[in-house]
Amino acid sequence: MAELLTGAAALIMLSALVGLARVLRGPTRADRLLAAQLLSTAGIGALLLLAAAGAPALIDVALVLALVGAFASVAFVMASRLIERR
Amino acid sequence: MSILVSLFAAACVLAGAFFFIAGTLGLLRFGDTLSRVHALTKADNLGLGLIVLGLLPLADSLADAFKLVLIWALVLLGGTTAAQLVASAVRRDQRPPE
Amino acid sequence: MTGWMLDLPLTLGLFCAGAATLAARSLFGAVLGFISTGLIATIVWVRLEAPDVALTEAVIGAAATSVIILYVASRIGGGAAAPTPPHIALRVLAAILSALLAVLLALALLALPEQAPSLAGPVLEKIGPTGLGNPVTAVLMAHRAIDTLLESAVLVFAVFAIWSMAPDRRWGRAPGPAFVAEPHGPLTFLARVLPPIGIVIGIYIAWVGADAPGGKFQGGAVLAAMWVLPWIAGLIAPPSIRDMRLRLAIAAGPLVFLMVGLAGFAWAEGFLAYPPGYAKTLILVIETAMTLSVAVAMACMIAGPPERRPQP
Numbered sequence: 439m440a441e442l443l444t445g446a447a448a449l450i451m452l453s454a455l456v457g458l459a460r461v462l463r464g465p466t467r468a469d470r471l472l473a474a475q476l477l478s479t480a481g482i483g484a485l486l487l488l489a490a491a492g493a494p495a496l497i498d499v500a501l502v503l504a505l506v507g508a509f510a511s512v513a514f515v516m517a518s519r520l521i522e523r524r
Numbered sequence: 525m526s527i528l529v530s531l532f533a534a535a536c537v538l539a540g541a542f543f544f545i546a547g548t549l550g551l552l553r554f555g556d557t558l559s560r561v562h563a564l565t566k567a568d569n570l571g572l573g574l575i576v577l578g579l580l581p582l583a584d585s586l587a588d589a590f591k592l593v594l595i596w597a598l599v600l601l602g603g604t605t606a607a608q609l610v611a612s613a614v615r616r617d618q619r620p621p622e
Numbered sequence: 623m624t625g626w627m628l629d630l631p632l633t634l635g636l637f638c639a640g641a642a643t644l645a646a647r648s649l650f651g652a653v654l655g656f657i658s659t660g661l662i663a664t665i666v667w668v669r670l671e672a673p674d675v676a677l678t679e680a681v682i683g684a685a686a687t688s689v690i691i692l693y694v695a696s697r698i699g700g701g702a703a704a705p706t707p708p709h710i711a712l713r714v715l716a717a718i719l720s721a722l723l724a725v726l727l728a729l730a731l732l733a734l735p736e737q738a739p740s741l742a743g744p745v746l747e748k749i750g751p752t753g754l755g756n757p758v759t760a761v762l763m764a765h766r767a768i769d770t771l772l773e774s775a776v777l778v779f780a781v782f783a784i785w786s787m788a789p790d791r792r793w794g795r796a797p798g799p800a801f802v803a804e805p806h807g808p809l810t811f812l813a814r815v816l817p818p819i820g821i822v823i824g825i826y827i828a829w830v831g832a833d834a835p836g837g838k839f840q841g842g843a844v845l846a847a848m849w850v851l852p853w854i855a856g857l858i859a860p861p862s863i864r865d866m867r868l869r870l871a872i873a874a875g876p877l878v879f880l881m882v883g884l885a886g887f888a889w890a891e892g893f894l895a896y897p898p899g900y901a902k903t904l905i906l907v908i909e910t911a912m913t914l915s916v917a918v919a920m921a922c923m924i925a926g927p928p929e930r931r932p933q934p
Binding site: 444445448455462464471473474477478484485488495496499502503506508509510515516518520521 | 635689799816819820835836
Binding site for chain 2: 439442443446449450453454456457459460466467468469471472473475476479480482483486487490494497498500501504505507508510511512514515518
């Protein structure tokens with residue numbers, strides 16, 4: 439079971455890392471932001487799976503990541519609006 | 525009984541991983557930014573929900589199970605808000621300059 | 623076996639994210655590469671069996687650093703503009719030096735004996751009297767408390783340094799720009815719903831640090847992030863930097879730490895010594911005050927130097 443969970447975590451992280459290609463390709467900032475968002479959600483999924491595979495303390499790390507996951511998008515929207523107002 | 529639980533957990537976890545992969549595919553292959561936002565948010569949230577569902581029976585304690593559900597709720601909240609914000613930023617960029 | 627399935631993509635991903643940050647053609651792209659690197663690093667820390675560090679990386683990287691860098695980028699004049707690259711010779715030199723450093727580190731790591739020298743054994747032996755279950759907290763607050771005390775003082779100095787960046791005429795004002803609130807927008811919704819949950823989680827993380835990964839720094843940072851969110855949404859105005867309550871909150875943690883340390887002369891063997899049986903209580907008192915200070919100090923650091931007239 440633990441092997442399966444770790445394997446699933448590997449799958450999820452691998453797919454998120456492949457999605458990183460969007461950060462380079464763009465073309466808009468929103469696309470790059472999406473890739474980071476994907477990484478954050480995949481990270482949470484991987485952490486939950488690793489926690490169940492044998493390290494329960496990781497659930498807290500996943501909890502904090504889930505809490506602050508939206509901040510990058512929030513910061514980006516903030517920066518965009520500030521730039522527009524200049 | 526325990527075999528059934530393990531099978532259920534394994535099935536949910538693998539289904540969740542499948543949706544994550546689908547989300548990445550959408551991110552890479554869809555032609556329009558807004559479609560990518562849509563694909564990613566839906567697929568990722570569903571994938572995470574399935575993973576949480578699969579891990580719930582394996583949880584060590586009630587507190588851990590509660591945390592799992594809380595995490596999923598937070599990701600749902602944060603993810604949908606982020607998608608809305610990103611989409612509104614895309615709209616703003618697409619509007620022709622006045 | 624499956625460990626390698628996870629670790630290999632993570633390692634490659636870390637390199638790729640770093641490369642993407644350097645290769646980005648716009649400032650926004652570079653910032654996002656940086657944030658992505660931080661997120662991958664969180665998982666890497668977990669795989670290196672350092673969940674405390676992973677917690678710190680998660681909250682600081684995703685919430686604090688991203689906000690600060692993006693705010694600065696917007697001040698410099700737009701994130702879409704390409705940063706001017708330095709001279710090619712300089713870049714080649716930087717690449718060579720970085721590669722050299724990486725090779726040296728790798729050689730040093732590979733040269734370690736099979737059982738790398740570590741103080742983990744003695745720490746775990748002596749953890750009993752501290753009453754703590756988390757060896758990281760035991761080291762931070764009992765065995766090497768002097769380091770933590772000095773670091774807490776550094777926090778205060780960091781806030782000074784950031785405040786002092788404002789021109790003289792702006793001293794006494796409130797930090798940050800005026801954010802406009804959209805009454806029914808998604809950001810306002812998030813800023814109303816998330817902070818209550820986040821405050822509970824932040825206090826929980828600070829509290830649980832005694833026996834599990836966590837602690838005052840991570841908890842305080844989460845609390846700071848919960849202030850930053852309504853601030854960006856335009857729902858909260860920061861106080862003037864002259865506000866005495868603000869300054870007291872920032873100083874409270876290091877002060878309590880220092881006082882407990884000095885009291886060690888009276889009730890134990892010396893500076894920062896804890897009397898037997900009271901170690902955990904004193905540590906919790908220090909941690910509570912420090913969590914408050916870390917939260918307020920980090921919020922001030924993210925908000926930046928004073929700019930605006932404070933609201934009456």
